Amino acid sequence: MLFDAPNTPNVKSDMSNSAITIENLSKRYTIGHQRAKGDGLRHAFESAIRAPISWLRSRRQKKLEQVDFWALRDVSVRISQGEVIGIIGRNGAGKSTLLKILSRITVPTTGVVRINGRVASLLEVGTGFHQELTGRENIFLNGAILGMSRAEIIRKFDEIVEFSEIEEFIDTPVKRYSSGMYVRLAFAVAAHLEPEILIVDEVLAVGDSAFQKKCLGKMGSFAQSGRTVLFVSHNMEAVKTLCNRCIWLRDGRVQQDGAVDEVIEDYFKSISNEVSAHCVNADYGFTLDKVVLRNSWGEETSQFRPGEDLVVEVSYDAKKRIDRPILAIGVIGTNGSCFTSNMLLDGNRPEFLEGTGQIKCTFKSIPLLPQSYTVKLILRAENVTDLIIPYREVALFNVVGDLADYGYRGEFLTWASRSTPVVAPYEWCLPDGTTTSVALIRQDISKGKETSISEMPQTVAMHETE
Amino acid sequence: MTELVIEAGRTEREYWRDLWRYRELFYFLAWRDLLVRYKQTFVGVGWSLIRPMLTMLVLTVVFGKLGKMPSGGMPYPLLVLCGMLPWQFFSGAMSESGNSLVSNSNLISKVYFPRLVITASSVITSFVDFLISAIFLVVLMLWYHSKPPAGVLFLPFFVLLVFGAALGVGMWISALMVEYRDFRFIVPFLVQFGLYVSPVGFQTSIVPERFRALYALNPMVGIIDGFRWCLLGSRSSIYLPGVAFALIEVILLIASGLWYFRKTERTFADVI
Numbered sequence: 001m002l003f004d005a006p007n008t009p010n011v012k013s014d015m016s017n018s019a020i021t022i023e024n025l026s027k028r029y030t031i032g033h034q035r036a037k038g039d040g041l042r043h044a045f046e047s048a049i050r051a052p053i054s055w056l057r058s059r060r061q062k063k064l065e066q067v068d069f070w071a072l073r074d075v076s077v078r079i080s081q082g083e084v085i086g087i088i089g090r091n092g093a094g095k096s097t098l099l100k101i102l103s104r105i106t107v108p109t110t111g112v113v114r115i116n117g118r119v120a121s122l123l124e125v126g127t128g129f130h131q132e133l134t135g136r137e138n139i140f141l142n143g144a145i146l147g148m149s150r151a152e153i154i155r156k157f158d159e160i161v162e163f164s165e166i167e168e169f170i171d172t173p174v175k176r177y178s179s180g181m182y183v184r185l186a187f188a189v190a191a192h193l194e195p196e197i198l199i200v201d202e203v204l205a206v207g208d209s210a211f212q213k214k215c216l217g218k219m220g221s222f223a224q225s226g227r228t229v230l231f232v233s234h235n236m237e238a239v240k241t242l243c244n245r246c247i248w249l250r251d252g253r254v255q256q257d258g259a260v261d262e263v264i265e266d267y268f269k270s271i272s273n274e275v276s277a278h279c280v281n282a283d284y285g286f287t288l289d290k291v292v293l294r295n296s297w298g299e300e301t302s303q304f305r306p307g308e309d310l311v312v313e314v315s316y317d318a319k320k321r322i323d324r325p326i327l328a329i330g331v332i333g334t335n336g337s338c339f340t341s342n343m344l345l346d347g348n349r350p351e352f353l354e355g356t357g358q359i360k361c362t363f364k365s366i367p368l369l370p371q372s373y374t375v376k377l378i379l380r381a382e383n384v385t386d387l388i389i390p391y392r393e394v395a396l397f398n399v400v401g402d403l404a405d406y407g408y409r410g411e412f413l414t415w416a417s418r419s420t421p422v423v424a425p426y427e428w429c430l431p432d433g434t435t436t437s438v439a440l441i442r443q444d445i446s447k448g449k450e451t452s453i454s455e456m457p458q459t460v461a462m463h464e465t466e
Numbered sequence: 467m468t469e470l471v472i473e474a475g476r477t478e479r480e481y482w483r484d485l486w487r488y489r490e491l492f493y494f495l496a497w498r499d500l501l502v503r504y505k506q507t508f509v510g511v512g513w514s515l516i517r518p519m520l521t522m523l524v525l526t527v528v529f530g531k532l533g534k535m536p537s538g539g540m541p542y543p544l545l546v547l548c549g550m551l552p553w554q555f556f557s558g559a560m561s562e563s564g565n566s567l568v569s570n571s572n573l574i575s576k577v578y579f580p581r582l583v584i585t586a587s588s589v590i591t592s593f594v595d596f597l598i599s600a601i602f603l604v605v606l607m608l609w610y611h612s613k614p615p616a617g618v619l620f621l622p623f624f625v626l627l628v629f630g631a632a633l634g635v636g637m638w639i640s641a642l643m644v645e646y647r648d649f650r651f652i653v654p655f656l657v658q659f660g661l662y663v664s665p666v667g668f669q670t671s672i673v674p675e676r677f678r679a680l681y682a683l684n685p686m687v688g689i690i691d692g693f694r695w696c697l698l699g700s701r702s703s704i705y706l707p708g709v710a711f712a713l714i715e716v717i718l719l720i721a722s723g724l725w726y727f728r729k730t731e732r733t734f735a736d737v738i
Contacts, residue, residue: 029736100735104472104578107732113472127576130498132505137498144494145577147487173505 025111086239089249117196126186164188277394285319333421495587529667555596563636615699634719688712
């Protein structure tokens with residue numbers, strides 16, 4: 001400060017001010033090719049033997065066997081120092097691939113990235129934690145993996161332990177930890193990295209809401225100290241709270257890049273447009289107008305918490321009278337159908353549809369894991385075989401929530417994103433006679449509001465004053 | 467501030483500097499593997515002594531007593547142990563480093579650091595085992611009142627040689643294993659086979675003279691001969707062309723291993 005020359009601000013030229021410059025970045029995965037390789041040596045030998053033969057054949061044919069998948073296409077972004085950027089998009093839009101390239105885990109197919117500053121990326125909480133090692137040992141190991149030096153870890157050790165709130169168990173192997181303790185310790189290490197650029201993937205999907213708040217608080221204070229943050233999340237509330245700029249990726253391209261509120265609003269709009277429910281069947285004079293999803297309180301939303309009601313509101317306009325139609329609505333997760341409501345089975349067919357109207361179906365307290373889902377419907381005519389509206393995607397929604405509310409306390413909670421989504425209550429009975437039941441705790445309205453992430457700003461502020 | 471450039475096909479100029487920057491990770495990964503290896507075992511580090519001891523007994527009985535192989539005036543157990551130390555280090559490093567990348571795939575797909583750290587640290591882990599087993603050799607030499615000759619001064623050279631061989635093979639196998647899991651089946655076979663192909667349980671001198679050059683194609687022949695010569699002296703025969711050959715092979719192994727490893731390293735995260 002003492003030597004703050006008057007021209008110092010001008011020294012920071014446009015170039016030195018940018019933290020990350022991404023130019024025409026593309027990443028291709030060759031799916032067919034990779035599968036053949038993955039099959040092992042036999043294929044390598046086979047293709048070595050066949051090479052001369054296939055070389056004689058036309059090359060175009062060979063190319064067809066390989067399916068190219070562009071995870072990223074021509075992405076160009078410039079990020080200045082001190083910006084906090086949210087990256088949003090549907091599953092498979094290329095968010096994780098982008099982060100992996102920025103973290104130098106994988107290389108781009110084409111394009112250039114220029115990074116100014118020390119990068120720390122947190123694509124997962126507790127990478128490299130070893131179950132058999134104690135908390136103390138894991139702090140050192142994890143710290144080294146994240147790029148901290150031994151001296152740095154020793155210096156911050158007490159702070160890390162304090163942040164993790166597990167002083168008593170620091171010399172216990174982490175395999176004996178509860179999932180909450182595990183995640184807290186892992187985040188505590190990561191939180192004490194001092195990079196200039198922090199890259200964070202969906203790490204907030206694990207852990208309880210208190211932990212999520214703490215993470216967000218730490219990231220908030222990190223951002224306020226003028227460092228650059230890239231943050232991928234499906235949790236739009238968290239993105240809104242934390243970020244000022246937002247990049248929306250769609251099919252590997254930058255769809256929109258701008259102020260966070262604008263982008264998220266457009267993103268939500270597009271989600272509902274993307275799966276436009278609107279369709280017309282002229283033969284029956286029937287128009288499926290729109291499908292709206294509402295939560296337990298009747299609010300229109302595409303984000304649900306576990307245990308909330310999912311209301312599917314189908315609006316139609318029947319120009320001609322349709323007798324005894326059959327409507328079926330299904331909720332489909334990433335790995336298949338979760339549940340349906342089907343008039344074909346339950347027999348609750350309306351006598352007729354005429355004019356404009358609505359059919360509502362409420363799925364009570366949905367027992368779904370935090371993943372993304374699609375809603376599909378099909379409308380059959382009276383004779384069952386004729387379709388008025390063929391099976392189609394009409395809406396999308398995400399479930400966001402706290403895995404502890406499902407009674408999940410295991411060590412491998414990150415796997416929940418790949419698990420079958422429907423959680424039926426169940427009970428374990430172990431050989432020693434202990435029984436434990438696992439069930440989703442239904443959140444009542446007040447609790448649901450209380451733990452809502454929208455209260456984040458206060459927490460961040462509190463953290464700052466501490 | 468240094469600018470980092472990420473681009474397709476760009477050889478990273480920072481690679482070696484990064485390797486240096488992550489030098490502590492070598493230590494931490496090796497430390498983790500050592501720490502974890504004997505957790506929840508009753509005998510603990512003792513296994514590093516018991517394993518070579520039992521193998522030595524079996525080989526002494528099979529080759530020395532039943533096979534009646536010539537000992538050249540040396541105590542047979544000592545002869546076997548001198549061969550077994552480098553062999554167990556080499557084979558241990560081969561199997562450990564072979565699996566190292568695959569078993570650390572969670573790290574590879576989530577964090578950046580020079581991947582060579584993983585492979586090298588698993589070689590270091592085996593090397594620590596080697597050092598522990600060496601204690602047993604010292605004890606056995608005292609027991610037999612076997613004084614090491616002046617040639618013992620060359621021992622570090624042969625230790626370096628076997629370390630290089632282990633690292634070179636480790637780089638090849640670990641990188642190949644990422645793409646071809648077949649090596650999971652090939653490596654145990656190589657280890658088993660190598661024990662009989664290398665002069666672990668017998669002396670090289672039993673190999674007919676005209677086949678010795680051919681036999682020395684196996685780099686472990688030169689290395690094991692060297693170990694025996696350094697520790698047991700002139701009573702054991704050393705075939706110098708074999709040593710020279712081992713040296714050339716080790717250099718080639720390291721150079722080619724490094725080339726293949728660096729070539730495939732960038733796609734590890736995509737393939738693993």
